[in-house]
Amino acid sequence: MKKISCLLLVILMMGCLSQQERGIQSIDDLNGKTIAIPGKATVQDFLLQRFLKDNNITATTVIVKPPEMIQTLESGGIDAFIAWEPYPGRAVVEGGHSLLVTSQDIWPHHPCCVVAVREEFLAEDRDVVLAVLACHMRATTFILENPQEAVRIGVDFTGMSEEVISQAMQTIEYVYEPNYSGIKEYLDQLLDMEYVNPSDVGEVDTFLSKFINSQLIEEAATYSCSNLDKTIRIGYLRADLHQLALFVALDQGYFDEFGLTVELYVFSAGPEEMDAFGSQDIDMGYLGIAPATTKRLNLGIPIVILAGVNNEGSALVVS
Amino acid sequence: MRTHKVFIVLTFIAAWEVVAVLVNSRFLPSPLLVGATFWGLLSSGALLQHAAVSLARVMAGFLLAIAVGLPLGVLMGWSPKMENFSVIIEMLRPIPPLAWIPLAMLWFGIGFQSKAFIIFIGALFPILSNALLGVRETEPYLVEAGKVLGASDSQILQTIILPNSFPSILEGLRIGLGIAWMCLVAAELTGLKTPLGLGYLIMEARDLGRADTVMAGMIAIGVIGYVMNIALKWMENRLVRWKP
Amino acid sequence: MITLDHVDKTIGELPVLEAVSLRVRKGQFVCLVGPSGCGKTTLLKCIAGLRTYQGEIRIDERLSQGVNPMIGYVFQEFSLFPFLTVGGNMEFGLKIQKVPRKERNDIVRSLIDLFLLQGFETAYPHELSGGMQKKVAIARALATDPEILLMDEPFVSLDAQTRNMLQKELLRIWQKTHKTILFVTHNVDEAVFLADKVMVLTRRPATIKSEFPIDLERERDRTSSEFVSVRKEILRELEEEYVEQVDKGYKGI
Numbered sequence: 001m002k003k004i005s006c007l008l009l010v011i012l013m014m015g016c017l018s019q020q021e022r023g024i025q026s027i028d029d030l031n032g033k034t035i036a037i038p039g040k041a042t043v044q045d046f047l048l049q050r051f052l053k054d055n056n057i058t059a060t061t062v063i064v065k066p067p068e069m070i071q072t073l074e075s076g077g078i079d080a081f082i083a084w085e086p087y088p089g090r091a092v093v094e095g096g097h098s099l100l101v102t103s104q105d106i107w108p109h110h111p112c113c114v115v116a117v118r119e120e121f122l123a124e125d126r127d128v129v130l131a132v133l134a135c136h137m138r139a140t141t142f143i144l145e146n147p148q149e150a151v152r153i154g155v156d157f158t159g160m161s162e163e164v165i166s167q168a169m170q171t172i173e174y175v176y177e178p179n180y181s182g183i184k185e186y187l188d189q190l191l192d193m194e195y196v197n198p199s200d201v202g203e204v205d206t207f208l209s210k211f212i213n214s215q216l217i218e219e220a221a222t223y224s225c226s227n228l229d230k231t232i233r234i235g236y237l238r239a240d241l242h243q244l245a246l247f248v249a250l251d252q253g254y255f256d257e258f259g260l261t262v263e264l265y266v267f268s269a270g271p272e273e274m275d276a277f278g279s280q281d282i283d284m285g286y287l288g289i290a291p292a293t294t295k296r297l298n299l300g301i302p303i304v305i306l307a308g309v310n311n312e313g314s315a316l317v318v319s
Numbered sequence: 320m321r322t323h324k325v326f327i328v329l330t331f332i333a334a335w336e337v338v339a340v341l342v343n344s345r346f347l348p349s350p351l352l353v354g355a356t357f358w359g360l361l362s363s364g365a366l367l368q369h370a371a372v373s374l375a376r377v378m379a380g381f382l383l384a385i386a387v388g389l390p391l392g393v394l395m396g397w398s399p400k401m402e403n404f405s406v407i408i409e410m411l412r413p414i415p416p417l418a419w420i421p422l423a424m425l426w427f428g429i430g431f432q433s434k435a436f437i438i439f440i441g442a443l444f445p446i447l448s449n450a451l452l453g454v455r456e457t458e459p460y461l462v463e464a465g466k467v468l469g470a471s472d473s474q475i476l477q478t479i480i481l482p483n484s485f486p487s488i489l490e491g492l493r494i495g496l497g498i499a500w501m502c503l504v505a506a507e508l509t510g511l512k513t514p515l516g517l518g519y520l521i522m523e524a525r526d527l528g529r530a531d532t533v534m535a536g537m538i539a540i541g542v543i544g545y546v547m548n549i550a551l552k553w554m555e556n557r558l559v560r561w562k563p
Numbered sequence: 564m565i566t567l568d569h570v571d572k573t574i575g576e577l578p579v580l581e582a583v584s585l586r587v588r589k590g591q592f593v594c595l596v597g598p599s600g601c602g603k604t605t606l607l608k609c610i611a612g613l614r615t616y617q618g619e620i621r622i623d624e625r626l627s628q629g630v631n632p633m634i635g636y637v638f639q640e641f642s643l644f645p646f647l648t649v650g651g652n653m654e655f656g657l658k659i660q661k662v663p664r665k666e667r668n669d670i671v672r673s674l675i676d677l678f679l680l681q682g683f684e685t686a687y688p689h690e691l692s693g694g695m696q697k698k699v700a701i702a703r704a705l706a707t708d709p710e711i712l713l714m715d716e717p718f719v720s721l722d723a724q725t726r727n728m729l730q731k732e733l734l735r736i737w738q739k740t741h742k743t744i745l746f747v748t749h750n751v752d753e754a755v756f757l758a759d760k761v762m763v764l765t766r767r768p769a770t771i772k773s774e775f776p777i778d779l780e781r782e783r784d785r786t787s788s789e790f791v792s793v794r795k796e797i798l799r800e801l802e803e804e805y806v807e808q809v810d811k812g813y814k815g816i
């Protein structure tokens with residue numbers, strides 16, 4: 001009994017000792033630190049790996065759900081985190097933390113979220129897909145033209161303050177064209193990181209030409225129809241400001257104009273959303289290009305990328 | 320008997336292989352592929368490292384649950400006054416240990432302690448209530464037999480009630496360890512300070528879409544749980560020879 | 564010597580014992596018979612100091628207070644400690660009294676011999692027959708050498724043959740050890756076979772209804788006319804209690 005209690009004490013003490021706090025001022029200070037990512041094979045994981053490699057830094061990455069990141073940073077559980085907006089914005093505005101680097105610094109204009117569709121659904125309900133894309137385009141344009149109004153919708157969507165959302169939106173480039181060369185760069189690096197197997201990819205351009213469909217978004221630009229009378233199941237990530245277009249489209253009633261009813265499905269990270277594509281629980285989804293590509297290849301989940309959603313818009317936060 | 324079991328396991332694997340071949344999907348990797356992945360993880364030492372970290376977390380929480388649950392359970396079974404506290408236990412008990420994860424992370428961060436805490440919660444209640452039941456269900460005539468033979472209250476507790484409750488206590492430990500092990504994996508599925516542990520292995524493989532690694536991790540968890548259970552059963556048989 | 568003077572006992576609202584007065588002399592073998600549920604066990608537990616009561620109970624001349632090392636008790640139930648061996652059960656009281664190990668071993672060995680339990684010293688209770696378990700329980704009570712032995716229907720759940728054998732063995736041990744024995748039973752035949760004196764209890768609340776000295780030579784012949792006639796007399800006394808209970812719509816336990 002005595003031995004057991006001694007053992008317990010030692011274990012607890014070890015736990016406490018490993019929880020000291022250390023400040024990070026420069027990029028080099030990250031060496032040997034613990035950095036949280038929202039999930040393996042997420043865009044943020046991808047960006048962090050690229051950043052660490054470019055700067056020759058070794059650090060431990062751990063997985064923490066974005067809503068818990070700030071709190072974990074403050075409790076000393078991690079030294080830094082990389083996340084999608086508005087979490088970095090919130091950390092700055094509400095927690096007084098700082099952005100060590102933004103994803104723009106890591107890779108200017110890098111693609112991030114995309115709109116994906118299940119292959120099968122595309123074949124069956126092309127009209128619905130076109131309608132969703134048309135809404136997406138309109139909403140993206142709306143954000144660019146009415147930033148004030150977009151902030152309001154962003155506040156509603158994320159439940160965060162106007163200050164946080166305004167700050168966060170400055171780092172996001174809203175787009176709708178799928179970025180072929182950007183996605184190719186992702187794929188190259190995913191192969192490099194051994195997240196995906198060359199044998200699954202085959203010839204890169206052949207794969208990408210099937211994986212990315214750039215025509216539909218062009219078609220959608222002129223698509224019109226008012227009485228589809230269909231329901232579409234769309235997945236998105238919790239409080240991901242990148243995906244604001246989806247909520248602008250809902251807020252502005254774009255889907256209604258096409259006669260579309262939208263069922264929303266929320267996920268805490270892209271890899272989870274990919275599983276929902278795999279189990280055919282969603283038809284279309286907003287998610288990061290990295291998990292989409294990784295799971296498209298590793299699990300053979302049949303999806304096609306139809307549109308871009310945003311470039312940049314992630315940042316590495318230190319306390 | 321043993322050959323029977325081996326045969327059943329082999330049949331199961333064969334059936335799995337057949338289904339995997341028929342389905343031919345990455346969602347259901349074949350046992351051959353899973354075996355190869357398992358072997359790869361094992362020979363690289365990664366699996367052992369994950370398992371060791373997981374075991375350390377379980378042991379910390381489990382030992383803590385014993386340290387708290389056993390004395391508390393015995394006390395509550397023994398003293399009618401303390402028994403009133405069982406209201407609290409009965410109210411806390413139905414809460415799934417995993418529901419504590421958000422609080423555990425809030426209170427203890429994403430490090431070792433929060434995992435140990437979840438495991439502690441999971442293992443505590445079976446250990447506590449089995450100790451309580453064992454003590455409370457000691458036949459009153461055994462206690463009276465001790466009394467007429469001159470035993471004091473504390474002697475009765477030590478020489479009659481505790482040994483008599485021992486099988487029930489051991490059973491509680493066995494259930495507690497099983498639950499601890501299950502909680503561990505779930506606790507490791509959320510935030511972690513050290514990217515190690517079998518639960519983490521599975522979560523990472525899930526994010527990467529590697530079903531074979533997920534299964535290899537599951538098998539490791541199953542095997543360790545099975546071995547722990549066997550070990551405790553064996554111990555029980557050694558220690559409680561007096562049970563009919 | 565056991566002396567009870569107007570002992571009353573109520574459990575909750577239920578009067579179980581009412582003005583019980585009796586005396587068991589040193590070395591005497593007294594049997595108490597009474598209908599089931601009348602309060603026999605309660606009475607023995609009061610004497611053993613396991614229950615509170617009103618009135619006076621004296622052991623020898625001293626007023627009884629709590630459990631008394633002079634009293635050994637054999638329970639109605641199979642009450643051996645299941646986690647201890649036969650030897651462990653027998654030496655339990657000795658260990659409590661901090662008797663040194665060597666002495667304990669000697670006592671256990673002599674008890675094993677006395678009760679003809681050779682070869683079972685390291686067996687666990689569940690490995691023994693019911694009769695053997697009862698013998699071990701008696702041996703456990705005798706190990707600390709109490710002057711008084713209280714026995715609560717010790718042979719009740721045994722088959723007739725084992726029961727007869729154990730009765731004879733008990734008499735043999737009593738004659739050897741000269742203990743004072745108060746033996747509870749609801750079996751009149753057993754009482755007449757064993758006792759110097761049989762006391763009949765009324766239905767609940769129990770009180771002493773009548774006493775029968777049994778002056779027959781031991782070992783008694785159950786078929787002898789004296790045996791049969793005293794047995795009949797006691798049975799008649801006892802049956803009155805059962806009849807009255809039925810009249811009152813009593814549901815026995």
Ligand SMILES: Nc1ncnc2c1ncn2[C@@H]1O[C@H](COP(=O)(O)OP(=O)(O)O)[C@@H](O)[C@H]1O
Binds near residue numbers: 574602604605
């Ligand atoms: N702890 C108790 N609580 C309530 N009633 C009891 C308790 N113990 C005994 N009794 C009651 O007291 C009466 C006498 O019980 P007992 O002494 O065991 O009878 P006997 O041994 O003669 O069969 C019974 O009616 C029984 O129901």
Ligand SMILES: [Mg+2]
Binds near residue numbers: 604605639715716
């Ligand atoms: Mg009785």
